[in-house]
Amino acid sequence: MTDTNDKAFTAGMQIRREMFGPGGAEERFAQATDFNRPLEEVVTRYCFGETWSRPGLDRKTRSLLTLAALTALTKPNQIKVHVVGALANGCTVEEIRETFLHTMVYAGVPCGGEAFNAAAEVLARHSAGAKP
Amino acid sequence: MTDTNDKAFTAGMQIRREMFGPGGAEERFAQATDFNRPLEEVVTRYCFGETWSRPGLDRKTRSLLTLAALTALTKPNQIKVHVVGALANGCTVEEIRETFLHTMVYAGVPCGGEAFNAAAEVLARHSAGAKP
Amino acid sequence: MTDTNDKAFTAGMQIRREMFGPGGAEERFAQATDFNRPLEEVVTRYCFGETWSRPGLDRKTRSLLTLAALTALTKPNQIKVHVVGALANGCTVEEIRETFLHTMVYAGVPCGGEAFNAAAEVLARHSAGAKP
Amino acid sequence: MTDTNDKAFTAGMQIRREMFGPGGAEERFAQATDFNRPLEEVVTRYCFGETWSRPGLDRKTRSLLTLAALTALTKPNQIKVHVVGALANGCTVEEIRETFLHTMVYAGVPCGGEAFNAAAEVLARHSAGAKP
């Protein structure tokens, strides 16, 4: 296992925890295998520690940009994760919906449909008061 | 030619003009052929008149979402157009750069590289004081 | 809820009903939430009301083009829907198969494989006499 | 160089010649290098000799399906080639335009825009009476 005491890793774990709770942070490492631990490290360090932590855009805007990118790339599993993160970052359900409708113009109707279906599952749990 | 006096068309032309100037609005229709006029009508009515005009997200945020989607989809020609529109909608160069860096995490390094190259051309003209 | 008495909406609902039955038309709106109703409206108005209803290509050809696009874009959920629609529009099973084999040349073997798998589920129900 | 006297190769060359003229058939092999000759052989044998020659869909429909796939995949260079082939196979300019507008619903506005731009170049030469 590589060293994980560096600044980027620590910053990344902090953001993961704030957006997804311990289930999307420490617990992911506790369950990681030799096979996928390097993936978790790259995600923590490069994605969250070095990119999400940059100045220039607030975290709420970054959540909407992430949902736009994931919609364009048709990644329903990651959309479910980032709808949770978007709510934690202060996005409203209306803003999430508008992000999908807007991105659909550029990515096509099926990309939009997949995004709506993925998010609806998460939002149903959310409005029922379940923790994500 | 279909009727273009409806509300969606009029609203769309207004937004196109505000974002891209007459060269991205009336002049596109003046130069349109029988072949591509229906394309311009769909873009005006569905893209700008019915989507960009929706409430729920301001126009500056919509510009950044558009750039995120176009980066993920590798569409350099449209990135050039929408960097102009983003500046008109009040986005800063730093926000545009951060949008590309953020989206690159999800879409891969080559998508990010293509977006930077496309935008750099437009921004060079912009900072030289030329009208877009 | 926006107004839905316009010509494009009415035409779109008619085509949805003819291709997919009430389950793909009125019932979708009866079950819609505030979250996904705008999606259904865009699909009805822009996709079916303004595009599928255009002259220049018959509905059977539009079904095959739709299946080609969905194969190239790897959208198995939408392929299932549009295989039902293609049968309603008069396409034969052989034409559907040939569309997948032809598109596979341009989109790659995995896109073709996913299309065949998605369609096979629908066709098995179809040939068993079940309503789609 | 591999043997090219087999049935699939011969059938493929015949279709290439009928759709694109000698410049898209024999001349491509005359100009081929050791590097790209295997590509031309795969294209001739698998794409044209084994797929385009299949029964079940006529050649005109296959041209429109090809344009739909290439639009969805954003392949402007190949769109230019296949607009020439579509005209040779009896497609009208209106049918080509409708194929792009239809596919755009599923693939997004930028894919449609790129297809229109690529085709417009070829159609301008075509209507000016130039041989493709």
Next chain:
Amino acid sequence: MTDTNDKAFTAGMQIRREMFGPGGAEERFAQATDFNRPLEEVVTRYCFGETWSRPGLDRKTRSLLTLAALTALTKPNQIKVHVVGALANGCTVEEIRETFLHTMVYAGVPCGGEAFNAAAEVLARHSAGAKP
């Protein structure tokens, strides 16, 4: 049913059997329907018989290239199949992991995540001693 006694078909079946066992070779044809038999034939002849059998790259390298392509194209069902094939071709689990991490740079974090998740299912069965 077309003739399947040609050299490319025979060579392709041999490679399919060596990589995936009878379940990925003869049994696929035994279970094939009129609908998907032409797909199996194209896969056997063009994919395995004419491409995997070419000189110039060994079969282990071809397995890693296949996993890179499937990661970039987000095809989890095919990744599961080709992780089995890669192990049969002598790739180590570490090489498979490194292929995903490397490709993720170019295709984005979600493509990498989907590849790891798909492969982890197969590898769990593999290390438990089950035949693939």
Next chain:
Amino acid sequence: MTDTNDKAFTAGMQIRREMFGPGGAEERFAQATDFNRPLEEVVTRYCFGETWSRPGLDRKTRSLLTLAALTALTKPNQIKVHVVGALANGCTVEEIRETFLHTMVYAGVPCGGEAFNAAAEVLARHSAGAKP
């Protein structure tokens, strides 16, 4: 400008220099603007310093995997860069060609065609003795 004395940055610059010469390393930073310098830093640190430098796959295999991913993603500009790097890493022209033909099975004929065209430009300069 951020600090660039860290280990990942130094390792990344070393690999960039070995694969592409000073024109793909120091000179890129000398020419960088405030706009694109962060892109060059991410590429150097994450792509080359943290990924290309990993054990488990040799650099020649990583070059072929990179070309497979870029072919699948249709990134001709980056293919030109990485054909140069592949040659520096000891790949033969035949191995590069076979990588494209192999990937084309999974990504479709147009992706293969674009890769061949992009590489042919670079290889023509290479065989003429020009430095890349």
